[in-house]
Amino acid sequence: MLSIENLRATVAGKDILNGLSLQVKAGEVHAIMGPNGSGKSTLGHVLAGRPGYEVTAGSVAFNGVDLLAMETEERAREGLFLAFQYPVEIPGVSNMEFLKAAVDAVRAQRGEPPVDSVAFLKQARAVCEQVSLDQSFLRRGVNEGFSGGEKKRNELMQMLLLEPRLAILDETDSGLDIDALQVVADGVNHLRDPERAIVLVTHYQRLLNHIEPDFVHVLAGGRIVKSGDKSLALELEAKGYGWLEEEVA
Ligand code: ADP
Numbered sequence: 001m002l003s004i005e006n007l008r009a010t011v012a013g014k015d016i017l018n019g020l021s022l023q024v025k026a027g028e029v030h031a032i033m034g035p036n037g038s039g040k041s042t043l044g045h046v047l048a049g050r051p052g053y054e055v056t057a058g059s060v061a062f063n064g065v066d067l068l069a070m071e072t073e074e075r076a077r078e079g080l081f082l083a084f085q086y087p088v089e090i091p092g093v094s095n096m097e098f099l100k101a102a103v104d105a106v107r108a109q110r111g112e113p114p115v116d117s118v119a120f121l122k123q124a125r126a127v128c129e130q131v132s133l134d135q136s137f138l139r140r141g142v143n144e145g146f147s148g149g150e151k152k153r154n155e156l157m158q159m160l161l162l163e164p165r166l167a168i169l170d171e172t173d174s175g176l177d178i179d180a181l182q183v184v185a186d187g188v189n190h191l192r193d194p195e196r197a198i199v200l201v202t203h204y205q206r207l208l209n210h211i212e213p214d215f216v217h218v219l220a221g222g223r224i225v226k227s228g229d230k231s232l233a234l235e236l237e238a239k240g241y242g243w244l245e246e247e248v249a
């Protein structure tokens, strides 16, 4: 589903991704861990097509299509979803309007008509309940004045309604209390599907107690330096990242 080959990218003239390769198949859950500043969020921004992130080498195929040649909106319409470490606020646009516009754009891509407003409201209310957000959040501006935990739940709500083919979650666990962590984990587990792939960027092993990954990768210095199964996350928790840097050197 996602095939990243030897990806190199610069931000503000600085090399951040240095030959990153990663293969993700439908049905798989991958966790990406790594020290601060290793390029994890940059990878997400590059995949999303955020301006200012320049790809200098390598390729990214999404379902066999060149992802890097697509506009950001096109990537989303093709079923790529990124939950960012710092979700943006969009004052003046209600969450409900935003969600419906996003869902309708994906449906239009598939040649389907816009979703019925009444049916969608019902569905959105149910998902609100699922992520433990009060229904009033549907009327509020997107992320406007939301707490850190509410923003993460809101990202999860977007994801549950959009049903993406590939979901990338950048540190969706950071800043969450234990109950919110469980809500996020339940939501992600709910999305697990043979037709869908999930990539979780996380600093801590604790999220992986709730969401069992098929693969764990370590990103350091802008590339994947080690891959393994969930036992690698436990090893990192016990030993930190220093030993890997030595091993790679
Ligand atoms: P991680 O998510 O792994 O902690 P990031 O991808 O956020 O790391 O950052 C990797 C490196 O790229 C850091 O040194 C960071 O300062 C730098 N970087 C990221 N975005 C920018 C930017 N917009 N301008 C300058 N440097 C940036």
Ligand code: MG
Binding pocket: 036, 037
């Ligand atoms: Mg970080």
Ligand code: MG
Binding pocket: 040, 041, 042, 085, 170, 171
């Ligand atoms: Mg980051």
